[in-house]
Amino acid sequence: MSDAKQIFIKDATLNAADGDQRAFIRKALGGYYVNRDLQKARYRDWERARDAASLAKWTAVNDLANQLEKFTANFERNGGIVHWARDSAEARAIILKIAADVNAKAIVKSKCMTSEEIHLNDALEKAGYGVVESDLGEFIQQLRGEPPYHFVFPCMHVKREAISELFTKHLGTAPTDSPEELTMIARRHLRQLYVDADIGITGANFLVAETGQISITENEGNARLTAALPRIHIALSGIEKVVNRLDDLAVLLPMLATAGAGQPMTCYNTLYAGPRKPGECDGPEQFHLVLLDNARTRLLADPEQRDALHCIRCGACLNVCPIFKNIGGLAYGTTYQGPIGSVITPHLRGLKQWNHLSSASSLCGACTDACPVRIDLHHHLLHNRRNAMKQSPSLFDRVFHAGFGFVMKRPALFALGGKVFLATLPLLKKLPLPYMSAWLKTRDLPVAPPKSFRDQWKDSAHG
């Protein structure tokens, strides 16, 4: 069993038994379902919109090399500087070098899951920089010393009282249970940090090839301050975020908001094109973009699962996933939680270590139905399981299924096996058998009928 799997089983078991926390998460998502359905109903045809969104991403991903070249040429024409990073280490080194080159001391960040993926904060802090997350949820998680619970709602699992305590401890503020007051505490704390920061680090929701612009979507306005106030702006993005045309955003931006958060549009949608130009009153002196591969090209090379690169990180699949809702986001142990994380993490970080996430699913398919860009999520979990079996089958699985296959091909043996199973079921229930005892810990099995269907059919007039 891989280390990651052992930790997963331990954490998932603990969380699945925590009824209060599970109820809290369900309640937190309750309003989202209502709003999402309201907003979906405003589309003339949500399913056709999904087709359009999926096509926009398909077109970009299946022509990725050309679109990236086009994007970077236009981005540079706007005055930006592009850096290519093959993996996390390269991306961290690039950002550390920029920070050293510009004599930075303080760094402010807006929400960027790609920076979680490359463990950027650790690297920056180790190098002596002060780093502050400016997204409220990320700020709270940073104070808690915990990774994001959900890649769109980072602290959805934290109760208001706990946030108040956290602020009292770290910021010395008076306790309060008012969400507005808590937000204002964070805002007052963060305002000066934008002004003091030398570098603002953001993510990117979309890279628009035809204009060379970066599209960033946010609800708090903190990304605008992060991108505009410090003298250096560094954006970090996976290479798959590219879209061909500005028009593609007309469908992708509202769908991102509706599918992910139940909003008609996210509050702030900003396009960034290059650093401050002569005569402009704000914007950074330098605008860097770090484009990260980190095994995305490996996924690109797999025609079966390439559509996982369509992902716009809306989080809709997490919000509907019964696994996510019952084990929580931290149990995954990954940057990207939920169904999309279970699909792509084995590609990004190794199938052998991470295939258990693909197995830990009932394959209910709610994620696939929720995905605004039509990623075939739950079937990809099946594909990962198949690939893992090919790569390194466990002995138990091999023997179990070889035996099952042997019996499956022999109807007489199959029928005999059934008879023996029925006759011995009361005994089997008492033995410490794998699978059987796990089932019986929380659930009963029906009383064995006296005869199987095939025997009853044979005995009756039909046979």
Add this chain to the structure above:
Amino acid sequence: MRVSLFVPCFVDQLAPQVGLATAKVLKRLGHDVEFRAEQTCCGQPSFNSGQWDVAREGAIRALQVFRGAEVVVGPSGSCVAMIKKFYPELLKDTPHLAAAEDLAARTFEFSEFLVNQLGVTDVGAKFAKKVTYHDGCHALRELRLKEEPRQLLRAVKGLELIESEEGESCCGFGGLFSAKFPMISTAMVQVKGGALARTGADFVVSSDPSCLLQIGGWLSREGKPILPLHIAEVLAHDA
């Protein structure tokens, strides 16, 4: 029409009454029903465990077993989805693909067959009970069956259909998932089973016996006063 029954292996062993009820309803509607005893398992446990080579052998066997059958009808959305959706995927690079697609086109889940193929919603059943319906995920999302079973239930004399919260939530069965990750599976059935019990219905009805195994197993353990029942068993009750 001559209907060939496709009886899932755990129905064969643990819920034979579901297979018998399916046959009874089809006969009542005037169809010939056969059961080809060489059938075994559709191979889904191996397919879902990533053992596609083992599952493929099972699929090829099933193609032989059901060769020449006019229609194949199974009382399980999950096992029927295996034939209709996953056999063609399993066999796509093999000489068996055409046969797999042919079988897929002739195979139907029980409520799908009644409503969409035969155009029947009233099968002449009477069942004066309160029931709630559980959508199995394979029937709902692989086969896109939602209204079909409800149309059948609404036409049953005396039956009151109550929808539950968490209507489209998974029960947490997922085949071997339920035993490999029992803690997650149990948390899921707590959510689902709790919502079903709160409807106050006498029975939870489904077109999927595997979901009923999970839901029924948990309801029984928790002592909840609501019993699992397959839709074929409801429809088999004579008027």
